[in-house]
Amino acid sequence: MALSPDPRLEPNLEPRPEPSPAPSGANPPPPADPIAAILQVIGLGERFLVCSHARPDGDAVGSMLALGMLLRQLGKHADLVNPDSLPVVYRGLPEAGSIAFALSVRGHYDAVILLECDSVGRAGLRGLDQYFLINIDHHITGSDWADLNWIDHQAVSVGELVHRLVQASGAVVTPQMATCLYTTLLTDTGGFIYGSLRASTFALARDLVLAGADPVRIAQDVCFSAPVSKMLLLGAALSNLKREGRLCWLSITHNDMVRTSAADEDCEGIVNYALGIAGIEAAAFFRELPESRIRVSLRSKGSINIAAIAEHFGGGGHEFAAGCAVDGPLHEAVDRILAAIRSALAAIHAARPRQSDST
Ligand SMILES: [Mn+2]
Numbered sequence: 112m113a114l115s116p117d118p119r120l121e122p123n124l125e126p127r128p129e130p131s132p133a134p135s136g137a138n139p140p141p142p143a144d145p146i147a148a149i150l151q152v153i154g155l156g157e158r159f160l161v162c163s164h165a166r167p168d169g170d171a172v173g174s175m176l177a178l179g180m181l182l183r184q185l186g187k188h189a190d191l192v193n194p195d196s197l198p199v200v201y202r203g204l205p206e207a208g209s210i211a212f213a214l215s216v217r218g219h220y221d222a223v224i225l226l227e228c229d230s231v232g233r234a235g236l237r238g239l240d241q242y243f244l245i246n247i248d249h250h251i252t253g254s255d256w257a258d259l260n261w262i263d264h265q266a267v268s269v270g271e272l273v274h275r276l277v278q279a280s281g282a283v284v285t286p287q288m289a290t291c292l293y294t295t296l297l298t299d300t301g302g303f304i305y306g307s308l309r310a311s312t313f314a315l316a317r318d319l320v321l322a323g324a325d326p327v328r329i330a331q332d333v334c335f336s337a338p339v340s341k342m343l344l345l346g347a348a349l350s351n352l353k354r355e356g357r358l359c360w361l362s363i364t365h366n367d368m369v370r371t372s373a374a375d376e377d378c379e380g381i382v383n384y385a386l387g388i389a390g391i392e393a394a395a396f397f398r399e400l401p402e403s404r405i406r407v408s409l410r411s412k413g414s415i416n417i418a419a420i421a422e423h424f425g426g427g428g429h430e431f432a433a434g435c436a437v438d439g440p441l442h443e444a445v446d447r448i449l450a451a452i453r454s455a456l457a458a459i460h461a462a463r464p465r466q467s468d469s470t
Contacts, residue, residue, distance in 0.1 A: 145261035146279045149224075149245055152259065153280075156221025158188045160242070163226040163269075165194045165235035166375060169298025169333060172201040172210070173291040174226045174270040179209060180291070181273070184282045192216060194235035198376035200336050204294060205287035222259075227269045229253055229427050247272055251418050252427030264429070267306045270295025271315060286323025293324035297333060301383060305431060343371035348381045348396070357414075357456055359385040360449065362397035362441060382408040393417060393452050395445075403439035407448055415455040423451060 142148040153159065161178050163171035175191050182189035191210045201207060215237035216223075223242040228234050229252055231244060246257035249266040266272050270292045277284055284292075296316055300306040303316070320326055347367040353360055361381065367373070382396035393415055396408040407424070411417040411431045418433040424447075426435020437444045 139258070141255055141260050141262075145259070146275060148259055149247070149261060149276065150280055152222050152243070152245065153182065153185060153187065156187065158220050159190070160216060160220045160223040161189055161191045161226070162223060162228070162234040162236060162239070163193060164228050164233045167193050167195060167197060167201075168379065169198075169201060170268045170270055170295040171226060172197055172204060172207070173293075173295035173298070174268065174273045175210060176204055176206050177270060177273045177277070177288045177291040177295075178224060178226065180206065180285065180288045181277050181280065181282050184285075185280060190216075190220075192236060195375075198379070199338065200333050200376075201294070203332055205290055225257065226273070227253075230256055250428055251430050252422050252433070265307055265309075267308060267312050268295035268299035270299070271312075274315060274319075284319070284322040289319040289322035289324040290329060293319040293326065294329055294333060297326075297329060301380070302330070302334065306429065338374075338377065340371050340373045341377040344368070344373040344377045345381055345384070347371060349384060352385060354388065354391070355449075357390060357392040357460075358394070358449065358452055359388055359391045360395040360397065360445065361385050362445065363399065364441065365399045365401055368398075378406075378408075382410050386410045386412060393456060395448055395452065397441060397445055397448070399439065399441045400436075404436055405439050405441055405444035406434070406436045407444065408434045409448075409452075414459050415452070417452075420448070420451045420455060424448065 159182050161175050163175050179189045179191045192213050193210055194212065194214050196212060197207060197210060213236065217238050220242050222245055223239055224245045224247065225231070225234055227248045227250060228246065229248065229250060231239050244257040245259045246261070247269060248262045249264055249269050249272060251264040253262040253264065261272065263272060274292050277288065293316065296312065297303070300308060300312070344363060344367065348361045348363050351362050378398050382394050385391065385394035385396065392412050394410045398406045400406055409417040409421055413431060416430050418428050418430050421428050421433035421435045424435040424437050426433060428434055437447065
């Protein structure tokens with residue numbers, strides 16, 4: 112086995128990997144037909160490694176699993192690896208046990224496929240540089256850092272891109288695959304309420320249900336299976352909620368995490384409570400990590416490009432949902448991030464007629 116498991120996994124401290132190197136002559140331009148190019152690499156190879164980012168979310172887990180199923184259906188060997196354990200709510204997904212936990216990889220692979228990683232470092236695995244790297248991403252801040260790149264930020268989830276690969280390969284969308292892919296749609300759209308939602312998103316959801324995904328069961332597993340610690344942590348965050356005009360933010364300290372026995376994954380989605388308030392256009396959630404780093408989740412209802420702010424602080428994401436990690440202490444991180452959001456909001460509203468301010 113080519114993996115080196117390390118049971119002493121720390122919660123990911125988001126050592127934001129060094130910025131991706133500027134495109135050099137080493138990376139070819141994106142192919143005209145990236146799907147065909149990726150399928151060609153798959154067709155010529157035998158052994159593949161599938162990775163996604165550390166602290167995997169529903170899109171990372173679901174798309175890794177579905178891609179693993181595709182590769183095996185095509186008669187290939189596929190290893191799935193992540194440096195962090197899966198959030199509890201995704202452990203019931205079909206073949207979830209096939210994702211191995213490791214901090215480094217070695218051995219022979221014909222290619223490594225990285226799903227929604229904005230750099231090789233984002234995968235959190237040592238040893239990847241020696242392989243032919245394929246980058247499949249749907250983040251607006253994604254870049255052509257790999258040997259073969261397919262970035263489509265119109266896709267609501269990277270699972271949507273994996274589905275296109277499945278279709279183009281002629282493989283069958285099994286009920287297990289459909290379940291994993293539907294999960295990526297459900298989670299990356301916050302339950303079909305944000306992201307690049309289009310009619311095609313719902314057409315894809317329909318296709319996946321027809322292929323065997325059970326939408327009620329998946330929603331129950333993903334949305335209604337939270338541990339108590341998540342609710343206690345949410346209470347701590349809401350008690351720190353602050354509003355200033357169109358901006359709302361909340362925060363939790365490391366002590367809040369300890370006091371509520373919260374896990375890393377319990378922080379997921381808390382930022383949306385701030386965005387859910389009438390009149391709010393931008394929201395931020397600050398989490399104090401041990402060692403005085405601050406993880407920041409950013410959201411916009413659409414008036415400002417929040418990914419640009421995340422990118423300014425070394426992070427990235429989508430136009431309306433992004434994140435970064437910055438140095439503490441907490442109050443200084445809050446001040447720096449809020450200042451950037453205030454500027455962005457002020458720039459937008461200075462350019463707009465006043466009557467549009469009222470909603
Ligand atoms: Mn995603």
